[in-house]
Amino acid sequence: MHAIASSPQPDHWRFYRAVWRWHFYAGLFVLPFIAWLALTGAVYLYQKPIDRWVHHDLKVVAASQAAPSLASAQVAAVQATSGGEAFRYTTPERADGSVEIAVLGKQGQREVYYVDPASARVLGHLPEKGTFSGVVRQLHSLDLLGGWASALIEIAAGWAILLVLTGVYLWWPRGRNGGVTSVRGSPGQRLFWRDLHAVTGVWVGVVLLFLALTGMPWSVVWGTQVNAWANGHDYGYPAGVRVAVPMSDQRLADTTTPGWTMEHAQLPASSVPPGQPPSADSHAGHEGHGGALGDLSPRTGAIGIDAALQRFNALGMAAGYAVALPRGPMGVYTASVYPERLARQRVVHLDQYSGRVLLDMGYADYGVLGRGLEWGINVHLGQQYGTFNRVFLLIACVAILLLCASGAVMWWKRRPVAGLGVPPLPRQRRTVAIVFALLCVGGVLFPLVGLSLLAVGIVDFALSGGWRRY
Template identity: 55%
Template sequence: MTDIIIGRTTTVAGNNNASDLYRAVWRWHFYAGLLVLPFLITLALTGALYLFRDEIDAVVHSDLKRVEVGTALAAPSAMIAAATAQYPGEAMKFTTPATPTASAEITVKQANGEKLAVYANPYTGAILGSLPDKGTIMYLIRDLHSLKFFGTIGRGAIEIAAGWAILLVGTGVYLWWPRKGRGGALSVRGRPRQRIFWRDLHAVTGIFVGGVILFLAATGMPWSVFWGDKVNAWANSSNFGYPSGFWTNIPMSDEHMNHQGETSWSTQHAMVPNSSGHAASAIGIDRAVAIFDGLEVANGYAVAIPNAPTDVYTASVFPDDVERQRIVHLDQYTGKPLIDLSYADFGAAAKALEWGISVHLGQQFGLANQLFLLAACMAIMALAVSAAVMWWKRRPSGSLGVPALPNDRSKLAGVIVILAVGGVIYPLVGASLVAMLCLDLAATRMWRTKAA
């Protein structure tokens, strides 16, 4: 089998009997790995940590997030007043304790425009301290996981990496598929000093974790910068997302849920209603929280506080059990629920995607969900390491070690057609496939010219 190297072509012993189709698939598996493995290592490491975000935050920020259980809860208004007295500014949001030992959180917007997360003991009303809004260690890990630090470019790179991960799994399954006279399909042969050991470790690990990689890539796509935004717009415009009927005959603002703070994928662009009247006085945060409690909104919900005459009180909660997701908008004067939206009200696409996201985050099935995905993250890192070692042992001296083109170019064309189907589904990924194909063709011609 020929192998493209810098400035010349060489023959790799032992591969001459490989089929042209095998060569074509192997070539693109190599390219997919070259592009994806650095991302997979980062995603697996940060993802493994983020699975235990509540547990880690509770330890790292225990002085702010943990309290001793008391006998009676302080009034939300008292905690907000204490927070703004110690940290002057405008209270934007009040988050109720998720558990009896959790603190309450008040989001305060300061005069300079920066936001603080102020933590209060929900039993005594005492202020425990503050952090920059979204300033916990787990928010940092999440931003690393999504490459948010790099803005739109970073999010685009993650979208492309997820698409190539799907390609990596598909081509990997074909390469793994047992063939006559070959072992190592479900067992690891040899010893660590031998390449066959790393080949089998890579193949066996990949076949067991491949389905999880496909699931994680697919369920991560809804948050992607291009595909996720387009699918969100399609789902909600086609009534497969949040139900349009909830927005009928209700005064609406031009504000959207994602402007108020974190929300579910399906409701990012859902409009927020207006309060319908201008009574002498509003019901206040204490009465609003009492109404939300009476509606049995799950503990740990966040309340967006009205800061204009037409604003509403909005309670939103996205607990581990996706079926307990809830968004409730109250008229700030009458206390009447204007919109009460739960997971059961979503369309088919939104339900499927929200459930997938919940499992992706390790939430839906509790500790079992977390441990299963932790094992998957460790297996993904083992995949990356074994791929690197296997490549290094196979790579000819002074060569990148790109698997050779098939003798029958129609086999390569067939693989590219299959890849094009994925490129249509994920356009940003498709654009990267075209770019890689052009680079591959240009490099091949250049090496041949030099070899001649």
């Protein structure tokens, strides 16, 4: 309360009080989410080394000078062990890495088997997304809570943006020296925690704003709508690169985890040789969701996984690429890779019978919006700039946790005997209405955030007697 007590007359600070009120609400709602996202995000930054350590017996094999076994032999060994059908084959990213073969089980479950490429020996298996980093990513995105979790993330990200913008307004010096770049007082005083919160927030706020905005593409409403709009207007996955290619109803996301721009990309169709008419599953639409992937059995006349891998290697696919196997007589071999450097991101589709390249697309082929959002996502994941990117975001995550902790301590030290301790209203209720209207403008851009903002505004209006200060 020290900063308020020493402030000029309330008339000059009426907007400060109104903004402070909404900053309080934003912190109340999202600080637990922000702390959780910072903690899980910090762990996920180092997903690969952590997975190699946690799952060493599955992920790492002894280096061998001998020629690796055939991919078809590895797939056969996995199918014999699992009793299921392989639908994805992932090449090792490192020389001592194992091959990963995703299998659809008889009960519809998806599992990943790890194979020594030199001997075709099956090392073991995990559920799909069942690695340590896979679980951390699900915790980070709240996927374990169900389908509505992405809506919750969208709302939290929007309120985080509100938190940062209102926080910067509150931090603005206005002739003050303390609490701008320096921290006053001692840990026993609320002033210390107020200054620590302000100084930390203004520096890490830029990063938090970036992370919130670049996390939006995964959201259920905003992300889905922007993706559809971008791809529908050639700003994401341009139709111009595929107009001459017959397309199926199958989607890339059914068998692998593509980049944001390619989430709704359809697969091209193979040209079925004479004597092999398409079957009912050739245009199976979205049957890949929920387990079923259609007919995964090898087709007569198909080039096979060994020849497909040779073709992909000849095309210069980056190490660690995944190959989705054809589904049905019109299915294709699809190789996709999303390495740390965006320039090497690539998706290639082969006709399963002739081996002809049907579509070869990389980052440079995306539309301007697709490239911009993919860059933001890659930086968000700590990938684009290697070690510097990860270390910078790790420091930012620690600072965000400090920001959350200092905000909680600051509130605790000023909490009332009863109630939440909502900051007081300014004398002019019109001021609150103006600030609320400005915030609602942002709510138009992010609909779910706007609805939640409107709900809080109505409750606050009702409980405060029409934003009257008594």
